[in-house]
Amino acid sequence: MEQVCKSYSHGGTPVHALRGIDLTVAGGEFVAVMGPSGSGKSTLLNILSALDRPTEGSICLDGRDIAAMTDDEVTLFRRDRIGLIFQFFNLLPTMTAVENVLLPILLARRASVADRQFAHDLLTQVGLGHRLHHKPGQLSGGEMQRVAVARAFVTRPRIILADEPTGNLDSASGAEVLQLLRRQAEERQTTVVMVTHDRNAAAVGSRILWIRDGQIHQDSAAESRPAPPPAALQPGSL
Ligand SMILES: Nc1ncnc2c1ncn2[C@@H]1O[C@H](COP(=O)(O)OP(=O)(O)OP(=O)(O)O)[C@@H](O)[C@H]1O
Numbered sequence: 315m316e317q318v319c320k321s322y323s324h325g326g327t328p329v330h331a332l333r334g335i336d337l338t339v340a341g342g343e344f345v346a347v348m349g350p351s352g353s354g355k356s357t358l359l360n361i362l363s364a365l366d367r368p369t370e371g372s373i374c375l376d377g378r379d380i381a382a383m384t385d386d387e388v389t390l391f392r393r394d395r396i397g398l399i400f401q402f403f404n405l406l407p408t409m410t411a412v413e414n415v416l417l418p419i420l421l422a423r424r425a426s427v428a429d430r431q432f433a434h435d436l437l438t439q440v441g442l443g444h445r446l447h448h449k450p451g452q453l454s455g456g457e458m459q460r461v462a463v464a465r466a467f468v469t470r471p472r473i474i475l476a477d478e479p480t481g482n483l484d485s486a487s488g489a490e491v492l493q494l495l496r497r498q499a500e501e502r503q504t505t506v507v508m509v510t511h512d513r514n515a516a517a518v519g520s521r522i523l524w525i526r527d528g529q530i531h532q533d534s535a536a537e538s539r540p541a542p543p544p545a546a547l548q549p550g551s552l
């Protein structure tokens with residue numbers, strides 16, 4: 315992002331949500347974004363995911379200049395290259411875990427046998443191999459978010475963007491979800507930008523970005539913490 319600004323006009327009064335953001339994130343980095351409520355974190359993520367366009371400045375995502383793309387091109391780019399994880403999971407209640415994971419694929423085409431196998435594999439890797447055909451209402455919050463993590467990876471995206479993915483989970487479930495996210499991102503060499511209010515969550519990343527009043531206030535390496543051994547991912551131990 316170069317000199318990215320985002321202003322909203324609210325009842326005639328402009329709100330300057332982002333005020334000149336310069337940011338480079340390298341492929342494979344795991345960046346946590348922190349900062350007070352209203353500082354512009356979600357706005358930053360919405361612009362990174364091209365759900366929203368900046369008022370000023372330019373954005374290059376995975377080698378593509380977003381500003382030069384039409385809305386249709388942006389939609390396809392997002393569908394194919396970006397995985398999204400939300401605070402409230404955003405799973406479809408009538409669909410099973412596998413169907414929810416396959417959803418980003420189903421938006422593009424019919425799911426192949428290989429796609430279904432990959433969805434099963436991802437759910438197994440997040441410790442839900444025994445919950446493949448449960449619907450969201452039959453899952454715990456932590457389990458729902460693990461489905462959402464699996465879904466975010468199903469298109470093999472280059473970038474995962476997550477807005478407070480642990481904001482609705484207790485600290486133990488939140489920590490599990492983050493370790494799974496980090497492990498998947500490492501294995502699949504996926505770049506992650508995650509907004510969080512939780513310092514412990516932020517420490518899962520390799521870098522912490524502090525936003526204040528729409529500007530980058532501090533940009534520092536996170537204290538590195540080794541991921542727990544894979545045994546922690548077995549369903550019996552969760
Ligand atoms: N659609 C909108 N119209 C007008 N103002 C908006 C709009 N969306 C966000 N804002 C304002 O922009 C600023 C940044 O909002 P943003 O949602 O990015 O904050 P945040 O850092 O994600 O906060 P939180 O931690 O509470 O989620 C806030 O002052 C907010 O009120």
Ligand SMILES: [Mg+2]
Pocket residue numbers: 355356357
């Ligand atoms: Mg927010």
